[in-house]
Amino acid sequence: MILAVTGGKGGVGKTTLAYNLAGALDAVVVDADLGMADLPAVRGPDLHDVLAGRAAVEETLRPGPVDVVPCGRTLAGARAADVTRLVDALAAVEQERGCVVVDCPAGRRADAGVPLAVAHACLVVVSPRAFALADAIRTRELARELEAGLVACAINRVVEPPPTKAIADALGAPAAVVPADPRVRRSVASERPVVAAAPQSDAAAAIQSLADRVPA
Amino acid sequence: MRVDLSWTVDRVDGVWFVACRLHNPTAVTHRVRLDSCLDGPVLPPRQRGVPESGWDASGLTLELGPDERRGVGFACPALPDSGDDGSDTDRTPPAPDPPVVVTDCAPVDSDDPTSTPTAAAAVRRLGDHRPPRAVVDGTSTSTTAATTTDAESNRVGDGGTDSDQSAAGASAFGETAAITAWLDTVEARVEHAERLTDSDLETATAVLEGIGSAAAAVDLARQVDADASRLTRLADRASSLAGRAETTDVPVEALESLT
Numbered sequence: 001m002i003l004a005v006t007g008g009k010g011g012v013g014k015t016t017l018a019y020n021l022a023g024a025l026d027a028v029v030v031d032a033d034l035g036m037a038d039l040p041a042v043r044g045p046d047l048h049d050v051l052a053g054r055a056a057v058e059e060t061l062r063p064g065p066v067d068v069v070p071c072g073r074t075l076a077g078a079r080a081a082d083v084t085r086l087v088d089a090l091a092a093v094e095q096e097r098g099c100v101v102v103d104c105p106a107g108r109r110a111d112a113g114v115p116l117a118v119a120h121a122c123l124v125v126v127s128p129r130a131f132a133l134a135d136a137i138r139t140r141e142l143a144r145e146l147e148a149g150l151v152a153c154a155i156n157r158v159v160e161p162p163p164t165k166a167i168a169d170a171l172g173a174p175a176a177v178v179p180a181d182p183r184v185r186r187s188v189a190s191e192r193p194v195v196a197a198a199p200q201s202d203a204a205a206a207i208q209s210l211a212d213r214v215p216a
Numbered sequence: 217m218r219v220d221l222s223w224t225v226d227r228v229d230g231v232w233f234v235a236c237r238l239h240n241p242t243a244v245t246h247r248v249r250l251d252s253c254l255d256g257p258v259l260p261p262r263q264r265g266v267p268e269s270g271w272d273a274s275g276l277t278l279e280l281g282p283d284e285r286r287g288v289g290f291a292c293p294a295l296p297d298s299g300d301d302g303s304d305t306d307r308t309p310p311a312p313d314p315p316v317v318v319t320d321c322a323p324v325d326s327d328d329p330t331s332t333p334t335a336a337a338a339v340r341r342l343g344d345h346r347p348p349r350a351v352v353d354g355t356s357t358s359t360t361a362a363t364t365t366d367a368e369s370n371r372v373g374d375g376g377t378d379s380d381q382s383a384a385g386a387s388a389f390g391e392t393a394a395i396t397a398w399l400d401t402v403e404a405r406v407e408h409a410e411r412l413t414d415s416d417l418e419t420a421t422a423v424l425e426g427i428g429s430a431a432a433a434v435d436l437a438r439q440v441d442a443d444a445s446r447l448t449r450l451a452d453r454a455s456s457l458a459g460r461a462e463t464t465d466v467p468v469e470a471l472e473s474l475t
Contacts, residue, residue: 075351083345084339105345110338112345113338114335114339
């Protein structure tokens with residue numbers, strides 16, 4: 001199963017949600033944000049090297065509470081990356097580990113489209129603010145054209161009750177509300193997915209409900 | 217062979233350009249394989265660097281619907297004759313006739329599952345994600361220079377040296393100049409429109425002479441309408457930004473004590 005976590009707009013919390021979702025699914029999370037990687041990285045080969053043909057994806061897999069395929073931080077690496085190599089790379093990780101969550105970049109360029117073309121399903125992350133919804137709808141259209149079925153949308157970092165039904169209707173998928181929680185925000189840097197760090201929290205319950213919607 | 221094929225070959229600057237026309241006169245969809253007979257690599261049409269669907273190193277596979285006509289083409293470098301004595305390097309062999317052949321043509325079941333979208337198709341359709349070469353090389357173009365200036369002026373906690381401030385000033389000046397120029401243009405249009413609003417015949421004639429014709433006045437009205445909505449949006453955004461800017465409070469002293 002390859003699940004793309006996408007959203008169109010930057011800064012809506014795709015990376016955090018992808019990491020925590022991978023934690024709930026016992027999956028590998030692949031940081032495919034080639035230009036603005038966010039998931040923790042250490043020295044060694046990363047996804048830039050894989051997409052430039054310099055490394056096998058298995059070499060980049062970094063074990064942790066959630067196993068991560070990190071991405072490089074350089075513009076040169078992003079420029080050298082052949083995004084079509086992502087097809088084989090994701091397939092290889094899926095074959096080895098079963099379930100892969102791909103943290104997609106913002107926008108509607110090739111680096112955002114290819115993961116959707118490869119993925120079996122996608123999850124759209126949307127901020128509760130109105131302006132973010134337009135980007136989410138465009139991404140949802142792109143996902144539809146590239147045949148990545150939408151399993152759910154996540155209304156992320158919610159403080160006040162959001163218009164859940166309106167968002168779900170606009171995107172045509174069940175919407176789950178993920179409340180704003182500092183433990184979710186810290187989870188990536190501290191490498192403690194919220195389903196493990198705070199299993200009783202509302203945020204963990206929301207992420208678990210999203211994970212339950214992902215077909216095996 | 218149940219598919220009609222015709223072609224033309226042009227040679228420009230040492231490259232063969234092969235244009236083919238295919239027609240399926242039958243009533244069923246056919247899958248057609250077209251192979252190049254030219255002695256050289258097939259250079260297929262590309263979108264964003266990715267060959268179009270169906271092309272490979274030696275030719276093209278495509279599906280032609282009932283009575284469908286399709287034009288396809290490719291390029292091939294015309295290699296100089298290797299057997300030549302070298303005195304005339306420009307001599308190239310004539311293109312073989314035919315330059316392309318239909319090597320396979322079979323009806324296909326129209327119930328075939330449609331091809332799933334591929335990564336190559338996504339790249340063809342969507343824009344290039346890669347940062348421009350100039351950014352990576354650090355070569356000096358106006359864009360990168362502007363970016364660098366912005367980046368430098370955005371550095372926080374440098375103690376606000378004079379050079380930083382002048383860089384920020386220069387960049388802000390460039391942006392302000394563009395906005396001022398645009399506002400000046402809008403102002404000129406609005407002035408024209410104001411003079412035409414409820415004007416007497418003499419003023420209206422004078423303004424119309426200034427802007428050209430009655431048709432130009434229609435354009436003017438449309439542009440002023442567009443200006444009005446754009447300016448309202450700008451005003452909303454500007455006032456909300458100003459409000460946000462005023463409410464910020466960067467704890468400079470506390471940050472300085474950290475460094």
